[in-house]
Amino acid sequence: MSLPAELSGVFTHKQKSYQMVLIIALLQEMSQTNQREVSLENVKERFLASLQGREEQRKLVDKPINNIPRWADVKMAEITQIINTPISALNNILEVNPQQQTIGFIERLYSTWDQEVLSELYGHAEQELEQYYQRQASDFTIRGALLNVLTKYPEARREPLKNNSLGMYVRQQIPTGIRGYSFIHDDSNLKVKASVGNGVWAAVPWIAIMDRRITESTQNGEYIVYLFAEDMSAVYLTLAQGVTEPKKSGKLEAYKYLRNKVQEIRTMIPLEDLQKDEEIYLTSDGLGADYQVSTVAYYKYNRDNLPTEEQLAADLENLVDNYKQYVHMILQSKDGQENSTMAEAQPHMPNLSTSERLTAVKAYIRQRGFSFPDRLVDNFYLSLKTKPFVILAGVSGTGKTKLVQLFAEAIGATSENGQYTLIPVRPDWSDPSDLIGYKDLSDRFRPGPLTDVLVKASELANRDKPFFVCLDEMNLARVEHYFSDMLSILETQKRREDRIVTDELIRPSSLASEEDRSKYGRLHIPDNVYLIGTVNMDETTHPFSKKVLDRANTIEFNEIKLDEYPSLSTNEVTSHQAPNDFLRSNYLQLVDAYHGATIPTIENTTSELVRINGILESIHSHVGFRIRDAICFYLIYNEQAGLLTNDEAFDFQLLQKILPRIQGSNRSVKRVLLQLLEIALGKRLSKGELEDDASELWSNVAKTIESAKYRHSAQKIVYMLRRLDEDGFTSYWLS
Incomplete structure (x- = not known):
């Protein structure tokens, strides 16, 4: 017979002989007790005795850790540190009960095996161990x-x-x-x-x-x-x-x-x-x-x-x-x-470059009767690739939700196949349970709508497929209340082999049943899930804190062209399934990107940000490493894909990552806006006069920004100055 799937490759990834020795020691102890769970202390004793026995017989054996010269010198107290490594490596089949100090195979797996499986596993472990030492003895490595x-x-x-x-x-x-x-x-x-x-x-x-x-x-x-x-x-x-x-x-x-x-x-x-x-x-x-x-x-x-x-x-x-x-x-x-x-x-995924795939996405959107500026779609893509959390802001009816849906559909993610999910946010959401889930009166975990998506996206067959979650009307409730756990977990991203993972979203200790722990206990936010929130900024909604803004690209929908009409083309534009690599971030920290051709981009971008930060410090709105890294990644991805000019790309980042932090009613805020406007326009202004009256800037906006270096940012700053002059208060969200 052949071993079950969960056991067939159990020793594929091994650093030393410890995994095989552990399995042999565990199975020997189980045969003595006829129990699934056995004494961890007894297994440790067998583990040490096996390695000491090889050493006594002058056979090849892995050296102990911590510079201990011989296994004969290893004490039982030191075995815990050694044996924890193979236990951790085999955590997909083994479990330890720290209270009872027992170890055994996971019950849901063990219950499907018979004695023949355990006997074959024992033989497999012994054979692997022997082959391992044969390779050690060979002159060739x-x-x-x-x-x-x-x-x-x-x-x-x-x-x-x-x-x-x-x-x-x-x-x-x-x-x-x-x-x-x-x-x-x-x-x-x-x-x-x-x-x-x-x-x-x-x-x-x-x-x-x-x-x-x-x-x-x-x-x-x-x-x-x-x-x-x-x-x-x-x-x-x-x-x-x-x-x-x-x-x-x-x-x-x-x-x-x-x-x-x-x-x-x-x-x-x-x-x-x-x-x-x-x-x-x-x-x-x-x-x-x-x-x-x-x-x-x-x-x-x-x-x-x-x-x-x-x-x-x-x-x-x-x-x-x-x-x-x-x-x-x-x-x-x-x-x-x-x-x-x-x-x-396993659908066919045509091999398109990033720009070719985005061209296809734009054509798909136009044929569905919607029109968005090309640069908006490019910006949306780059924002998602930089960080899998994007906020789309603007007045109601401008197509924010539709952009998410059609972009997802264009690369093969639909509500029918479960790769696109719309979650309407309710005004009464006050904590993460509304989104993630809760325990009911019978102590069973009831997953929230987001948890269901994360479970499906984490399945092995779906790991290379992008999953989109659209949080509609995201700020009807206070984002910091119901979304706080997600914001914190997103910051724990780390690279594990070829994937990006986060800490666990739900602590296993908070789940009562074995079934819940198995399904949700190790759930994290996988690197193929993309979160997009749509927001309307008016008197019925809640503002965003800097904690939220720091972690997202905020894209505004303000340019509305009512005279855009649907395409009458009869050529059918179909969606093309895109692999997750199309959207997945390549970098988590600046050190990941700081090499070769990216160095000039990083250093030039950082130099501009240092200049801007010097201005923002006067009103305590300066940015930190998180925003610096995100802006650098955005510009690197843009260069690699060849979508926008460097100035256009930095313009979007100044608009989306820096300006949303600015608000206030005093003269210092106005001074900062004028200094930033000089950078956006690429020329000097008579700031002394404009601090008293900036109407000449906003009375003819088109003329003010006609040759601006960062056109979108310049336009936004002018609108913010106008609100400050007219209302005595300004923020990014008032225009």
């Missing part, structure tokens, strides 16, 4: 091989290629060494080949693992390959495609095919823990550039910070497992056995 190439290749390239010792090592010894790993050796279909060039040294040497049933050459098909950066600063373990055959139809067509295939494969297999983006960098031209386009997913290893041998082997095994799944699907398809429902569940 992946780490040693990669380091050898990374350090010696630059010097070797200065020598003739023929009979070069490093060249022969790469072509002969590395493939032989990799074949020795059980997950390669045990599959007769896998072929290992390496190259440093043909006649002359390759700029990008490689080591490939191919399944003979779909390809025996790196010129076509799909395979696993280690690709070394030309400067030998890093090596990438990738799932990639052959580029030689596709390029015979022309480079443009080849790149289009390869990019399309990348998106297709990403929807077919999990590729968990791997990076799935276009950040791989090998070389600026030639085959290296082709390899970059053809890469589906990858691990990156920097030469100066190579992981341990255990981690490198675990990463390769994980990618081999994914590759086998892909090959299985391809062979099924060739045999005509592919299930049509699978094809529906």
Whole structure:
């Protein structure tokens, strides 16, 4: 028999032997007690005894932590720190009861297994442990091989290629060494080949693992390959495609095919823990550039910070497992056995550039009878990519909610497939339970409308699909009251392997039943959920605090063109399912983006913000690192997509991130607005006179802003000055 799915890959990601030793110790204790939950202390004793036993027999064994020289010197008190690591790594199948000090398999899983499953798991753990130590005893290691190439290749390239010792090592010894790993050796279909060039040294040497049933050459098909950066600063373990055959139809067509295939494969297999983006960098031209386009997913290893041998082997095994799944699907398809429902569940995602996809989005919106300025759609996209929380403000009836719905529909997210959800906010919402959920009188958790979306978006099959939540009339209730938990959790975003996650939204300890804890206890805000609030700013609504404004881009709908008419075109514009990478943020902190071509953008933007912050300090409205980072990310994403000019992009950020913070009735506020207007116009003003009477600015707005550097911001500032002159008070929301 084969192990259940939850156990089949249980040792894929391992740093040391501890996971296998823990499972063996647990199963031994369970066989003695015939109980699912057993004494954690007894398991620790067995765990330590196993490692001490290997040491006494002079067998290979992982060294203890904290510089303890021998397992014989490890005390039981120190085992807790050691054993917590494998317990945490196996938390998808194990659970610990801290009150009872017991450990066991999760009950809902254990209840579906019989004794045969436990026996097979025991044998599997012992076999994995033995293979692990065999690899430890071998002279060959992946780490040693990669380091050898990374350090010696630059010097070797200065020598003739023929009979070069490093060249022969790469072509002969590395493939032989990799074949020795059980997950390669045990599959007769896998072929290992390496190259440093043909006649002359390759700029990008490689080591490939191919399944003979779909390809025996790196010129076509799909395979696993280690690709070394030309400067030998890093090596990438990738799932990639052959580029030689596709390029015979022309480079443009080849790149289009390869990019399309990348998106297709990403929807077919999990590729968990791997990076799935276009950040791989090998070389600026030639085959290296082709390899970059053809890469589906990858691990990156920097030469100066190579992981341990255990981690490198675990990463390769994980990618081999994914590759086998892909090959299985391809062979099924060739045999005509592919299930049509699978094809529906994995929709084709055309490989479009960002600008091409946004052009399609705009065409879709126009055909549905709505007209928004092109720059508004671009701005909306960039705002979502910068931070997955956007506020759309404006008078009623300007199409705020419709923009969200149609934008979502245009990239395949509809209410029918559950990827678009409209949540009307009620005036009586006073705490997060209205949105997230609550416990009823029977102590069962009743999820709120947002929680249902988060659960669906977190499902494995949906992780690469964007989910949109539109909070309609968001400020009918006080946002800080019902949305406070979400605002705080959004600030805990962190990168975990290839995904962005947050802290838990609902504490498991607050849930009474095992079913609720299983479904909601580890729920976080996944990186494929985008929150958009629509607001009307009038006397019936609540204003926003700086806490809210700091965390969102606020886009105003003020330019209304009533003489825009629906398109009469009969050409049907269909929606195109977009992968989540289209919208997902690439950066969480400025350090993530501060490299290469982005450095000038970051430094120029920050310089302008420093100038603006100096003005804002006088009224205590200056901004912090959160806003600086968000504005820099917005401008970087804009440059990468080629949507707006740098001035247009900064204009939107000045308008949306800086000006909403300004309000007041005193002369200091007016002085600040005039200084900001000078920046927006790109010229000096007679501020002394204008502080007394600014009517010459707003009496002819078009003339005032006709050559402005930041046109939208200049116009808004003029309106704010007018309100200050006429009403004695101004804010961003009064216009």
